[in-house]
Amino acid sequence: MKRQALIVSGVLTLMLAALPATAAAPADTVNVSTAAQLRAALAKAAPGQTIKLAAGTYHGSFVAQKAGTSAKPITLTGPANAVLINDGPAGDPPDCPAPTSGFDSGYGLWLYNAPYWNLTGFTVAESKKGIVADNSQHTVIDGVYVHHVDEEGVHFRKSSADSIIRDSKVTDTGLVQKGYGEGVYIGSAVSNWGCHGNSGGVDKSDRVQVLGNTIGPNVTAESLDIKEGTLNGVVRGNTFNGKGITGEHSADSWVDVKGTDYTIEDNTGTFSKPGTLANGYETHNISTSPSFPSGCGTKWRNNKSDLGGVGQYAINITTVSQCKNKPNVVYASNTVTKAKKGLTNVPVTP
Known part of the structure; x- marks a missing residue:
């Protein structure tokens, strides 16, 4: 019996030894302190993981292409003095922006096909664009500072729907292309849907929330452009x-x-020279298709506007006739000071 037991034990030992080794589970937290470590962590990121930046400056191209999940988002976090800087761009860009070998977009941080990421606390500066989310739904940007970038600060693009930017700060944008220096940019112009429209040909960056942020000064284009x-x-x-x-x-x-069915409320807008301000808030109807009305159905409530003695209206609604079935609504709770013409050019709703 003892001999049989020894034989069985030996067989089991051999069988266990023959089994493939189980891969080690990814660490819950990956601490990084250099640009090379950050690039490696982004390349290997796994659902539920946190990449933690140490204080310092990170130079280079930082692209995230791994997906988190609803239950296990991926987090990139760091203090405000952890600063991402992209000294690019470099290489020949593809016809439509996509991470390819030898091409550096110049973006400070680029999420590409990377849904369910949380970005918290750190700073992005001195890059072509600040943070760009392409086809990266459920991106949450929280407490991040973006400043001194050549073009826009934060761009939700290529149907990066259900995303949030909150409690963040964007200043000093458009250092090279002033008219393209938006603080936060949602969606894409219809002329760019060929590249960025991946949902029926439309850039459906829908249900994006912009909450509690400070945008400006020295944002050379709109604080917020809604496409x-x-x-x-x-x-x-x-x-x-x-x-x-x-x-x-x-x-x-x-x-x-230019989007449809937005809620704009409890915001404070101010203006002082230097600069140009026609109106505080504007709508525009851009010809797309009957399926996608443009610049209609938005509601303004409890916004405070100081136009600095320069702007015409706090809220200027254009081409009203195109929104008959889905009118824009300006409530009486909105207030304005130092406007050349007043609160709005349309009847106010009590």
């Missing part, structure tokens, strides 16, 4: 500082609404 084809976003509790807006490329308001 045609996008729907059902929320803009609440933000401070828009229009000092430094240039008026180039028709960028002459805090918020330009």
Whole structure:
């Protein structure tokens, strides 16, 4: 019996030894302190993981292409003095922006096909664009500072729906292309849907929420540009500082609404020279298709506007006839000071 037991034990030992080794589970937290470590961590990121930046400056191209999940998002976090800087761009860009060998977009941080990421606390600066989310739904940007970038600060693009930017700060954008220096940009112009429209040909960056942020001063285009084809976003509790807006490329308001069915409430907008301000908030109807009405159905409540003695209206609604079935609504709870013409150019709703 003892001999049989020894034989069985030996067989089991051999069988266990023959089994493939189990891969080690990814660490819950990956601490990084160099640009090389950050690039490696982004390349290997796994659902539920946190990549933690040490204080310091990180130079290079930082691209995230791994997906988190609803239950296990991926987090990139760090203190405000952890600063991402992209000294690019470099290489020949593809026809439509996509991470390819030898091409550096120049973006400070680029999420590409990377849904369910949380970005918290750190800073992005001195890059072509600040943070760009392409086809990266459920991106949450929280407490991040973006400043001194060549073009826009934060861009939700290529149907990066159900995303949030909150309690963050964006200043000093458009250092090279002033008319393209938006603080936060939602969606894409219809002329760019060929590249960025991956949902029926439309850039459906829908239901994006912009909450409690400070945008400006020295944002050279709009504080917030909401593009045609996008729907059902929320803009609440933000401070828009229009000092430094240039008026180039028709960028002459805090918020330009070309999307549909937005809620804009409890925001504070101010303007002081230098700069150009036509109106505080504007709508525009951009010709897309009957399926995607543009610049209609938005509601303004309890916004405070100081136009600095320069702007015409706090809220200027254009081409009203195109929104008969889905009118824009300006409530009496909105207030304005130092406006050349007043609160709005449409009847106010009690």
